[in-house]
Amino acid sequence: MVWYKQLKFDDNPLDSRPNPKLINLEEQEEQLINHILKEEICFINGPTGAGKTSLLMRVKEKLKDHTFIYLDADDLPPDFDLEDELKKQRNFFDFLAFRKYPSKKPVLIIDEFQATDPNLILKARSKWESKESRAIKSIVIAQIDKHLANTSGSFKERLGRRMITLNILDSKGMKDILRMRLNNKRTGLNYADKLTEEAFNLLVKCADNNPRRLLEYTDKIFDFHYTKFKQLNPILKGKDYTISHFVVEDILNDSGILVDEFKKKDLRVKRLPFSEQFDGEEQKVLQFVLEHDNTTSKEISQTLEMSPAKVARLINELKQKEGVVVVGRRGKYKLYEISPGVKRAMIKE
Ligand SMILES: Nc1ncnc2c1ncn2[C@@H]1O[C@H](COP(=O)(O)OP(=O)(O)OP(=O)(O)O)[C@@H](O)[C@H]1O
Numbered sequence: 001m002v003w004y005k006q007l008k009f010d011d012n013p014l015d016s017r018p019n020p021k022l023i024n025l026e027e028q029e030e031q032l033i034n035h036i037l038k039e040e041i042c043f044i045n046g047p048t049g050a051g052k053t054s055l056l057m058r059v060k061e062k063l064k065d066h067t068f069i070y071l072d073a074d075d076l077p078p079d080f081d082l083e084d085e086l087k088k089q090r091n092f093f094d095f096l097a098f099r100k101y102p103s104k105k106p107v108l109i110i111d112e113f114q115a116t117d118p119n120l121i122l123k124a125r126s127k128w129e130s131k132e133s134r135a136i137k138s139i140v141i142a143q144i145d146k147h148l149a150n151t152s153g154s155f156k157e158r159l160g161r162r163m164i165t166l167n168i169l170d171s172k173g174m175k176d177i178l179r180m181r182l183n184n185k186r187t188g189l190n191y192a193d194k195l196t197e198e199a200f201n202l203l204v205k206c207a208d209n210n211p212r213r214l215l216e217y218t219d220k221i222f223d224f225h226y227t228k229f230k231q232l233n234p235i236l237k238g239k240d241y242t243i244s245h246f247v248v249e250d251i252l253n254d255s256g257i258l259v260d261e262f263k264k265k266d267l268r269v270k271r272l273p274f275s276e277q278f279d280g281e282e283q284k285v286l287q288f289v290l291e292h293d294n295t296t297s298k299e300i301s302q303t304l305e306m307s308p309a310k311v312a313r314l315i316n317e318l319k320q321k322e323g324v325v326v327v328g329r330r331g332k333y334k335l336y337e338i339s340p341g342v343k344r345a346m347i348k349e
């Protein structure tokens, strides 16, 4: 038996392999789909564990009417040949018509792009670009580093500014991941509720805002409870038992994670430069709030011509990320001001 079977899950809900169920990446997903539909080259970039491979999986599942060639450049056979791969995608009618390449052009995905052989990049580019032998619809590349070391200037030129950045999640996003993963439809219980607020915050801190690590560390917590107590697992008891941060600290320390080091750190979100912490629309709102103290969501919505619902969502995000603070009320409207920390950052940048 394993912990998740005891809690009546079929599979490990905290499995940290790529998984198309994602939190907070709707906008990036939309951008990616848009680039693919427009037959462009684009680049997905973001720290390890931020969901690059997962997002690729998700878009693959969503665009059911497309064909994809997914390459993990870290794991390609030495004799890999793009030409052969393209030919494999031909269907029966392509054969009947003696087509060299499939009539339905596939989307080429190159994950772990930093490891790609420059020759393959050249071939891919020409199969996408050249009018005579155009056989690829769109090229999507993904890697951690923002800097593309193995490409020529001309490839970068074609890529242009089509970079999709997956930022690290704030602690709300991290919590949402656990809530989504630990929700058990069969028992009607959400095992994320077993963690106290402090326990959860400690996990997020130790995971350093890396979703993969969050999943792995939380798995350790649930695994410990099962292996230590078996049938007497306190998590099985109703509401009486919650997992405290003391327990989390002990378990993580025992597996060699330097909890003390992480406890000292501020949450990572605060250390990010302003321009990476907030997306374009959030920055627009911040700029407005910076210039207009004591402003309301209504003013923001009217001046920036955004729907009230959108402003509400943005303001909510900004409150979570401590970009704006509520300083009072005017009638039924809350008054917002920029937070001191972000104000400093904005004026400096
Ligand atoms: N925004 C998110 N919402 C939900 N789960 C996420 C999110 N981001 C990452 N995860 C989860 O974290 C794990 C790691 O994600 P993934 O493998 O896609 O990351 P990656 O960016 O490709 O990392 P690497 O650069 O190391 O390959 C997966 O289990 C994924 O489901």
Ligand SMILES: [Mg+2]
Pocket: 052, 053, 054, 111
């Ligand atoms: Mg990956």
